[in-house]
Amino acid sequence: MTNIVEAKSLRKNYGNFTALDGVDLTIPKGAISGLIGPNGAGKTTTLKALVGLCDVDGELSVAGRDPRIARHKLMEDVCFIADVGILPKWLKVSHLIDYVEAVHPRFDRKKAEKFLSTTDIPANKRIKDLSKGMVTQLHLALVMAIEVQLLVLDEPTLGLDIIYRKEFYDRLLNDFYDGNRTIIISTHQIEEIETLLSHLVFINKGKIVLDSSMSDLSDIYTEVLVDADMVEQAEALQPLYVKEFLGKKSYTFESASREQLKNLGELHTPSVADLFVAKLKEEKHE
Amino acid sequence: MSKFAVLQFYALLKREVLEHRNIFIGAPAVLALLLLVATAWVATQIDQIQLAEGLRFVSVLFDGFSPLDMAPFVMLLAIPFCLTLCVCSVIYLINTLYQDRKEMSVLFWQSMPVSNLQTVLSKIVAIVLVAPIFYVLIIFAMYLIAIAWLTILGIISDMDLVGIGYLFLAAIASVVLIYISAVVTGLWLLPFVGWLLLFSAFAKKTPLLWAGGVFILVGFLEDFIFGTQFLADQGKLRTLDPRQYLIFDFQNVIEKVFNYDTLFGIVVGSILIAGAVFMRRFTD
Amino acid sequence: MEDLILRNRYTLLVVTLIVYMGVLVAEGMITGREARVIEFENFYFELDDFNSIDFEGFRETRTVNENTRVDFDDTDDV
Numbered sequence: 001m002t003n004i005v006e007a008k009s010l011r012k013n014y015g016n017f018t019a020l021d022g023v024d025l026t027i028p029k030g031a032i033s034g035l036i037g038p039n040g041a042g043k044t045t046t047l048k049a050l051v052g053l054c055d056v057d058g059e060l061s062v063a064g065r066d067p068r069i070a071r072h073k074l075m076e077d078v079c080f081i082a083d084v085g086i087l088p089k090w091l092k093v094s095h096l097i098d099y100v101e102a103v104h105p106r107f108d109r110k111k112a113e114k115f116l117s118t119t120d121i122p123a124n125k126r127i128k129d130l131s132k133g134m135v136t137q138l139h140l141a142l143v144m145a146i147e148v149q150l151l152v153l154d155e156p157t158l159g160l161d162i163i164y165r166k167e168f169y170d171r172l173l174n175d176f177y178d179g180n181r182t183i184i185i186s187t188h189q190i191e192e193i194e195t196l197l198s199h200l201v202f203i204n205k206g207k208i209v210l211d212s213s214m215s216d217l218s219d220i221y222t223e224v225l226v227d228a229d230m231v232e233q234a235e236a237l238q239p240l241y242v243k244e245f246l247g248k249k250s251y252t253f254e255s256a257s258r259e260q261l262k263n264l265g266e267l268h269t270p271s272v273a274d275l276f277v278a279k280l281k282e283e284k285h286e
Numbered sequence: 287m288s289k290f291a292v293l294q295f296y297a298l299l300k301r302e303v304l305e306h307r308n309i310f311i312g313a314p315a316v317l318a319l320l321l322l323v324a325t326a327w328v329a330t331q332i333d334q335i336q337l338a339e340g341l342r343f344v345s346v347l348f349d350g351f352s353p354l355d356m357a358p359f360v361m362l363l364a365i366p367f368c369l370t371l372c373v374c375s376v377i378y379l380i381n382t383l384y385q386d387r388k389e390m391s392v393l394f395w396q397s398m399p400v401s402n403l404q405t406v407l408s409k410i411v412a413i414v415l416v417a418p419i420f421y422v423l424i425i426f427a428m429y430l431i432a433i434a435w436l437t438i439l440g441i442i443s444d445m446d447l448v449g450i451g452y453l454f455l456a457a458i459a460s461v462v463l464i465y466i467s468a469v470v471t472g473l474w475l476l477p478f479v480g481w482l483l484l485f486s487a488f489a490k491k492t493p494l495l496w497a498g499g500v501f502i503l504v505g506f507l508e509d510f511i512f513g514t515q516f517l518a519d520q521g522k523l524r525t526l527d528p529r530q531y532l533i534f535d536f537q538n539v540i541e542k543v544f545n546y547d548t549l550f551g552i553v554v555g556s557i558l559i560a561g562a563v564f565m566r567r568f569t570d
Numbered sequence: 571m572e573d574l575i576l577r578n579r580y581t582l583l584v585v586t587l588i589v590y591m592g593v594l595v596a597e598g599m600i601t602g603r604e605a606r607v608i609e610f611e612n613f614y615f616e617l618d619d620f621n622s623i624d625f626e627g628f629r630e631t632r633t634v635n636e637n638t639r640v641d642f643d644d645t646d647d648v
Contacts (some may be wrong), residue, residue, distance in 0.1 A: 091304065484583070
């Protein structure tokens, strides 16, 4: 199995609102995939559909199973952390660990306790008495102690301060990711994760706008910091996106010849944030 | 059933007890305390000689009774606990599949490899089989305290204490009968259990209103379409006759469980429980 | 069919209630049977007035119903 997620024509409506409008998505095994989109784009719906928490129409296979049919079997191979504080507030930390140990066949209690020992989370405290950052640390510690193929994270660092966010991603990369496991993250804070990603998906208004590996991106998209005297020539090549930067103009091109572009100015690979804005604006004009 | 599956189910039951400590343990404990305090207060208001005479009268009345004969009378003292368990069960069942959706912790519970069927079954087992255990333990503790007090009173009043031994055995027999009564009543009321669970899983708000409102609506529609009142009749049958809730004799248990109406109730209750299991997939 | 039933919570509720009521009404109509509470022959269900409890009568009834019973008279002889 080379792809851990294969989705075709996913559709989901909430009343008159179309959350997913024919989403096709393929995520390779071992990727760290970012799902980027504005509010209401369909990120949460997509991720919930992948873990069987949301019924959708269309073809869907996650780790070789259809999440709509065998969710509980799928959850032996997949872990999910949602954006809202979802750990049950009335439960004590120690009881939560006991519970996960009892219900999950792949949970390693010693590992979880080792991760938790590096935090300030006391075992006898109730989850409602923990800060938001601690709750996220706790959830991540539990998840990292489970041998899963796929980790799905829906805005996991929402509302956390920079220290917790940094620590979260450090742990994710150093303690969880081993090259074989797959991680799917949705987030608004694109700058924070773009250096981590190996695969990128843009979603807007329920449609996939971009689905590409990071290595392919640099072949397809080029950003040029254009010299003042080359602006007209740059405009003639129909750039995807233009932005002003320190008095100079920066143009982003799609599928343009690098040979042709290097005459215009300094070439770069656009940042994910700039590419995201560019693709959204392109969508708007279509 | 594998060992892991058994441990998994045990963890689900433990979760229910921890989450609803107030219903499983708090309510009967508070009630026991109130009853003991009330009894002690009443005892202090009665003249000690009259109290001793009263106890002598009761011991004469029950003279020759075996513990099994005395057990039903002892059971009657537990009626407030039975009523409390009924009320707490309704509160538990109508909230149990609703509360975790309301506070969004359903996203965590469903992220574990536990099926919706296991989840719903664990809630039924928790209220029908596990909650009564806590109730009878607390009732028995209350009985022990009462027996200890009677013993002290008996010693002070120079009474024959042989009957206290029989009373103790009667207390044991009575709590066993209370537990069996609770379980059998749970099976008898399985259609209501299923109804409450279905609406607990269905409602986005006010599940109790939904459960009650739809019951009335469906009853009305049945009468309108078929001209029958089977739903209302079943509702009245299974709830209004108080004689059906307490079993006073071990011999009656098999007859109570393996009769047509109980088994039919289990079948129709299972339809509603199946609906609740499928309804669980809608987590919003 | 499954897609229709599980389309949303409302369709599932309606289908569940239709099946439930269908079974209830069909059973009632086919058997023509009125459901009833099991009536046990139980002394305790006859208790109306505590003062008129026939304890002696009850004791005798229990004696008759039990297969073995040991009676003690005043001399403690069996």
